Amino acid sequence: MSSAVLLAGCGGGGAEIEKTAPGPRIEGASAERLAGLSDEVARRLETGDACGAAEAAVQLRDGVSEAINDGAIPTIYLEDLSGFANELEAQIPVCAEKPPPGEKKNKDKEKENDKEEGDD
């Protein structure tokens, strides 16, 4: 079991604090994937991209459910973690729907593909 450990810095004259929380562990890959999604929610919000944040929050919520179903989350964290993910999703500011930026490009591409298929 790990805990907050104070490590004296070597030679640098400073101290480095390594923060590892106590308690049961979340399966590493799942924890990192969910943390990445959570960072993505934060990044989108910080750049004012509410739509992107909402999308990332949904992915985070689904990711949490998936991780729970995969047994990657210790039982003691289930309620709090899934509650947090639901809560976070609900807190994202309303996203003003805009046409997806790639739509026109995709349509152009579809036309191109049709043309290619027609050429065959």
Added chain:
Amino acid sequence: MTRYVTERTLGRGGMATVELARDEQLGRKVAIKRLFGSLSGDEDFRERFLREGRMAARLSHPNIVGVHDVGEEDGVPYIVMEHVEGETLADLIARKAPLDPDRAVDLVLQICAGLEHAHAAGLVHRDIKPQNLLVRSDDTVKIADFGIARPLDGTQMTQAGTVLGTAAYLAPEQALGERVTGAADIYSLGAVTYELLAGRPPYQFESLVELTVKQREGPPPPLPGVPAELEEVVLRCLALEPEARPRSAAALAHELAGASPEPPTEVLPEPGVTAATEVMARPGRTVRISRRLQLAIAGALLAAALAGGLTLGLRQEEDPEVPPAQPARVDTLPRGETPAESARLLAEWLRARAG
């Protein structure tokens, strides 16, 4: 489950999803609770969930959410329940609390009626909290999730520090892992009543240790603007010792009805409660706790520390193996002031627990 056609997901909890569905045979809306796959794989838990679901199905009372059906589909157990149109008491509290004492008492009397019925049938709820109490638009209250197994005993979850929201309503003996009786439900209902009247739970705390200490120190702050008799009944529900609380839900109903400024016209049948008042602690008086309970508290704190949820304030020089002193604190998910901050904190929280 061709009989039930799912319309939409109503919610997602820590252990299950709840769906709104239509019962095609009876032509009515129902709520279906399905366990998450990971919990379904636990044979013991699945069995307990189904067994207790069947027990809950035996209860038939206007103040209890009815269980219509219990079963399994592809190894995933489910419970089909009455669908209640309305809101949770938590929503009502968020909108309206503190409530007028008369209305609060009216609501709590209904919960007493439901609890009395269940206790008489031998079922203890174990998780009475505003989120499990549903209020219809006509002010009818229904207790949800009766007798449905939790993934872990509430104690263990609280010791690990994940459900502080629930801990606010947990009876002290329940938080310590002792045998739970109907008195635990009375405590929880007292905490709910307090919140209805005060607009906040009885104790403000950031850790289980802090909650336990505050519970031992004495009753919560007085309830301003609440008739003294009513306040006394509520505080007695919150007594540390189970035997100091109103002896039954029916007894509580009678006391509340007597203490209400506008006594309701109908209360539960007269219970045999003469002895109850003899052992009740008075509000404002420090409640003495038994040696047994003191030992149990110490044991629970130690267990919590071993579970990794707490860091006890032990001095490092006394034992070099013990980590530096930290404020006693239950490890729970931190919230930021903005959603972005919360999301960053969640990322840190996850990485700190990656195994």
